[in-house]
Amino acid sequence: MDYKDTLLMPKTEFPMRGNLPNKEPKRQEEWEEKDIYQKSLQRSKGKPLFVLHDGPPYANGDIHIGHALNKILKDFITRYKSMTGYYAPYVPGWDTHGLPIETALTKKKKVKRKELSIAEFRQLCADYALGQVDSQRTQFKQLGVRGDWDNPYITLTKDYEAAQIKVFGEMAKKGYIYKGLKPVYWSPSSESALAEAEIEYHDKRSASIYVGFEVKDGKDLLDGGEKIIIWTTTPWTMPANLGISVHPELEYVVVAANNEKFVLAQALVESVAETLEWGNYEIIKTFKGQEADRIVAKHPFYDRDSLVMLGDHVTTDAGTGCVHTAPGHGEDDFYVSRSYGIDALCPVDEKGVFTNEAPGFEGLFYDEANKVITEKLEEVGALLKLSFITHSYPHDWRTKKPTIFRATAQWFASIKDFRQNILDEIKEVNWYPNWGETRLYNMVRDREDWCISRQRTWGVPIPVFYAEDNTPIITDETIQHVSDLFKEHGSNIWFEWDAKDLLPEGFTSENSPSDVFTKETDIMDVWFDSGSSHEGVLEERNDLQRPADVYLEGSDQYRGWFNSSLSTAVAVTGKSPYKTVISHGFVLDGNGRKMSKSLGNVMVPSKVQKQLGSDILRLWVSSVDYQADVRISNDILKQISEAYRKIRNTFRFMLANLSDFNPETDRVAHNDLEEVDQYMLQRLQRLLKDVRANYENYEFSPIFHQIHNFCAVDLSSFYLDFAKDVLYIESRENHRRRSIQTGYYEILTTLVKLLTPIIPHTADEVWEYIPGTNEESVQLTDIPEVTDNQLVELSEKWDHFMKVRDDVLKALEEARNDKVIGKSLEAKITIVPKDKETKDVLEALAPLHQYLIVSEAVVQENAENTKAYKYVDVAVEAHPGEKCERCWVASETVGEDKEHPTLCTRCADVVKEHYSA
Secondary structure (H helix, E strand, O other): OOHHHHOOOOOOOOOOOOOHHHHHHHHHHHHHHHOHHHHHHHHOOOOOEOOEEOOOOEOOOOOOHHHHHHHHHHHHHHHHHHOOOOEOOOOOEEEOOOHHHHHHHHHHOOOOHHHOOHHHHHHHHHHHHHHHHHHHHHHHHHOOOOOOOOOOEEOOOHHHHHHHHHHHHHHHHOOOEEEEEEEEEEEOOOOEEEOHHHEEEEEEEEEEEEEEEEEEEOOOOOOOOOEEEEEEOOHHHHHHOOEEEEOOOOEEEEEEEOOEEEEEEHHHHHHHHHHOOOOOEEEEEEEEHHHHOOOEEEOOOOOOEEEEEEOOOOOOOOOOOOEEEOOOOOHHHHHHHHHOOOOOOOOEOOOOEEOOOOOOOOOOEHHHHHHHHHHHHHHOOOEEEEEEEEEEEEEEOOOOOEOEEEEEEEEEEOHHHOHHHHHHHHHHOEEEOOHHHHHHHHHHHOOOOEEOEEOOOOOOEOOOEEOOOOOEEOOHHHHHHHHHHHHHHOOOHHHHOOHHHHOOOOOOEOOEOOOOOEEOOOEEOHHHHHHOHHHHHHHOOOOOOOOEEEEEEEHHHHOOHHHHHHHHHHHHHOOOOEEEEEEEOOEEOOOOOEOOOOOOOOOOHHHHHHHOOHHHHHHHHHHOOOOOOEEOOHHHHHHHHHHHHHHHHHHHHHHHOOOOOOOOOOOOOHHHOOHHHHHHHHHHHHHHHHHHHHHHOOOOHHHHHHHHHHHHHHHHHHHHHHOHHHHOOOOOOOHHHHHHHHHHHHHHHHHHHHHOOOOHHHHHHHHHHOOOOOOOOHHHOOOOOOOOOOOHHHHHHHHHHHHHHHHHHHHHHHHHHOOOOOOHHHEEEEEEEOOHHHHHHHHHOOOHHHHHOOOEEEEOOOOOOOEEOOOEEEEEEEOOOEEOOOOOOEEOOOOOOOOOOOOOHHHHHHHHHHHHO
8 A cells, every 4th residue: 555645745836936036027017907006095085194205216218226226115105004004105215307318318329519599409309318218227127126106206297397397486586596606616618607416535645836926015923925825735725815815813923934934824833834844933923813914915826916804714623724725616715715805706607718808828627737836836935835635526426527616696495594493393203223313414504505507408497587687586476477388388488488578468577577587497407396295296196195104215315305305395385394214324245345347246137037037126125224235246146045935835834735725614713723733823923023023123134034934943943844744744634733833834824924015026926826715916915913822831932942942953864964863753762851940841741752853752860861951851862663654753553553563553543544445
């Protein structure tokens, strides 16, 4: 007789291999056909609203691994909320204006910009951007990210631009918008002003020069002829020098050295003397900075004066304490000069080239002029020292090229006018990680103005008209009219229509009696675009709300979207646009290096998907501490794939052992479950509680480790392992068997739901094989609530047993190594408890041998040949009985049943029942 036929072996069509790269695209098509996203919303209609507001990625190029990290994290949150009692829509967005798109058209697409009108070029920009949106949308959907992909928000659409105009108008109405001449970060490579958010710092090698300015009028303090020493690392700004700043409270000295007299701060005499190699020097006069006010020096190579001014910005951290002041090229310089009635001189054009306001240097690019100007200083005897230093210097974050300070007329938002309100709101927000609060607070605290104008073409026009006398016109009426026009026609009409046609009908101004109007040609900073999304998206869409529950972006957005959104929202509404801000780090390679094509270490999401599948990428995202910088490599993904296989095979094993289980008819009531099954469901409750708490706190890596650990340790190493002796061996309706199946069923359905936000493709696949599930997708179910039914005594008892079990497993392993036994089922063990608790627990558990996966387990007060462990002493020996042909357990009852002499009595009884049935 073949006893195999009497075993209830596991059966399932659920495949062992995920084959994710091939299956996921089909499943995504299925989700789309079934409209799972809309069904998830319909299902939760009327429940509390939860809004995660998407920060718009820039619509240019394929998505990179940082994009994948960002979008997948957002998907974890919205999917989890959708399965825990919230109406959680997700509206993706795109940032579609700005220089990179202009550059892509002219460089990649070879568009001849000068042969087109502004409107024609802008239309090409729009078409290009929308093409990029389509491409990125496809790539995001391939990651399994669920959302309203057919109705995203895009910053170039008519309704969005109209809302942005309203934000600008509201800020202008409150007096926060003004136009002024002021040095701003200027990018010669982009030919435009930049906001602080668009600046990044890189090392740059610069000339370091000490220059002497000869005193012309010492104002009865100095004799004349002394040289005031300045230090600068930007020799190219010397043609724009109009003064020298000193601190009113610092001590200054006249030093005699090398047959000349020099003026500098007393605190810096030693370091300057060493740098300028003064062998011997003598301090011949000391005075306070305020005494030097309005002393006149000569410009080193132009026939003009350089005025000594008092400025609190002067320090003795470096240099000479006498600061070269060029009001056209520095913010502090600008303000101190203005207080002395000196206008800014900026002899450098938008391309960084000297104009005829810098005689002798016209046509030179500013950086190339450094050498020529230094040579000029040497020629006239003003150069005291030339060396070179490498220092951190501001660069344009798009072109990666150095910026300059350049005084131009720009539009500003005066942050300082409502700064305290912003700071107060920052304190009301929840920050993950909590240092985010300090970071943004410090940025805002030190911020004066936000330069919002750009000298580019592709963006939202600044909706300002000018009267005949050049007075700016920004009224409620003009703003509303422009907003309405943009909503109907789009912003291109600003460049297609004349100013008079863009103004409200019959509009007149006392400053333009003849109805002659012009319009602003600058566009708005793209951060103003995306920063207006709280108005253009959260307020405009019916199923969203302001403030959003969560903003989640990379840590670079403290200076970007987090900042601009907060500034515009507080300006317009007085309140923050978000309740919680979460930031994530950057993705590095396996060695912690930044990814770059030159290093060949770039990890592309689409490649990972094609090789391993999106669920592996998503599982990787869940495994990392995303709030810091994270690492990814082929080796790391290989480890994640192993973890995925463990989880998948755990699901497969449980599915296979539920093939004859109908939850409607076969489920055992909780109170009637065997103790071990009740205990495992208690363990499940602990896991459920921990995982839900981590989801709530936006901490995903503990979830990955907790679930993986539960599958590997609680299930595979214990519950799934010992249970084979019941599931395969006992009769179909055996109570212990149905009790274990009930445990499996609850564990399986709970684990699949807990993992649905993380690996939705796999979760949906498993769901299709679980008996008795009616919902068409696990995504349309709820993650279970944690029950209050805590069986404390039972849990403590079994927790203690699991510790004792560790001792026994060690003893079995040592016996295997010593060749006492082969497999653990060949063993008979004798256990001597070391304390009463252990004794009581072991004597109360039956069948003990089954839980320990040995053929016999005896508990005694003492025994010979035992080895000592933490809780018990254990003796391991080969079992003297014969191995049962059916269950493989060694038993002295093998042969007792004459009809089935190769079976133990347990198996013989089951077989007889099988054949009688």
